[in-house]
Amino acid sequence: MYGKSLRGGLMLYGPPGCGKTFLARAVAGEMGAKFLSLSIVDVLDMWIGNSERNLHELFEAARRNAPCVLFLDEVDALGHKRSQVSSSSMRTLGNQLLAELDGMEGSNEGVFVLAATNTPWDVDPALRRPGRLDRVVLVLPPDAKARAAILEYHLRQRPIANIDLRRVIAATEDFSGADLAHLCETAAEFAMADSVRSGEVRMIEQRDLERALKEVRPSTRPWLSTARNVAMFANEGGVYDDLVAYLKRRKLL
Numbered sequence: 001m002y003g004k005s006l007r008g009g010l011m012l013y014g015p016p017g018c019g020k021t022f023l024a025r026a027v028a029g030e031m032g033a034k035f036l037s038l039s040i041v042d043v044l045d046m047w048i049g050n051s052e053r054n055l056h057e058l059f060e061a062a063r064r065n066a067p068c069v070l071f072l073d074e075v076d077a078l079g080h081k082r083s084q085v086s087s088s089s090m091r092t093l094g095n096q097l098l099a100e101l102d103g104m105e106g107s108n109e110g111v112f113v114l115a116a117t118n119t120p121w122d123v124d125p126a127l128r129r130p131g132r133l134d135r136v137v138l139v140l141p142p143d144a145k146a147r148a149a150i151l152e153y154h155l156r157q158r159p160i161a162n163i164d165l166r167r168v169i170a171a172t173e174d175f176s177g178a179d180l181a182h183l184c185e186t187a188a189e190f191a192m193a194d195s196v197r198s199g200e201v202r203m204i205e206q207r208d209l210e211r212a213l214k215e216v217r218p219s220t221r222p223w224l225s226t227a228r229n230v231a232m233f234a235n236e237g238g239v240y241d242d243l244v245a246y247l248k249r250r251k252l253l
């Protein structure tokens with residue numbers, strides 16, 4: 001009725017390990033439509049012309065399966081800023097991606113393209129033009145509530161005793177989901193090593209998590225400091241407004 005088409009694109013961006021790929025998989029699981037996922041390795045071929053053909057085939061498969069979601073993970077590798085790409089074959093591939101998004105050789109009606117990257121500033125701005133990946137969503141490091149859920153999730157099948165998660169949650173600002181998973185893994189290793197040493201099986205305790213906290217560092221900080229520069233000097237057209245708001249809230253800008 002409103003003439004709104006069933007095609008479109010959205011790009012998830014944010015620091016590594018904060019759940020972009022994870023979110024895309026969750027979308028796939030919860031959605032009635034089909035979900036096709038592709039990464040740069042599915043596309044690249046050593047022979048000239050084959051990579052473009054592979055990319056075309058994948059889009060064709062998506063069109064045949066419409067309505068569906070086509071997920072392009074690590075889209076920066078596929079659609080890198082053309083001015084920065086020195087190899088001509090990669091540049092052709094970038095152009096091919098633009099053509100496929102425009103549906104030059106077949107209608108993209110019913111094909112929704114979901115893309116993810118942790119370096120959106122390296123992505124060809126042409127990819128974000130209306131009709132292509134014209135919406136961006138920032139996927140941030142988990143806040144306290146999300147950290148609680150992620151920690152519980154990663155500890156749910158492990159033997160734990162007397163753990164005060166509140167302390168861990170307070171000490172894990174800037175930890176990504178992947179860092180939190182690693183923290184739980186490390187704590188489990190400490191308890192296991194201890195059990196092997198003493199010959200007596202024991203549960204994972206608060207001290208294991210505290211020790212793990214000394215070892216596991218948050219991996220999102222380098223990303224946040226790069227992001228800060230981008231937010232300050234390259235927020236053209238307000239694409240990074242969400243990022244700016246977050247950095248301000250965190251007093252990082």
Ligand SMILES: Nc1ncnc2c1ncn2[C@@H]1O[C@H](COP(=O)(O)OP(=O)(O)OP(=O)(O)O)[C@@H](O)[C@H]1O
Binds near residue numbers: 014020118150
């Ligand atoms: N919201 C979350 N809930 C539970 N686990 C999470 C969450 N976010 C991340 N994780 C954990 O971290 C892992 C890495 O997340 P994921 O691969 O989705 O990150 P990413 O944003 O795609 O990172 P990259 O930019 O490096 O590709 C997941 O496999 C999962 O174990």
Ligand SMILES: [Mg+2]
Binds near residue numbers: 020116
């Ligand atoms: Mg990923």
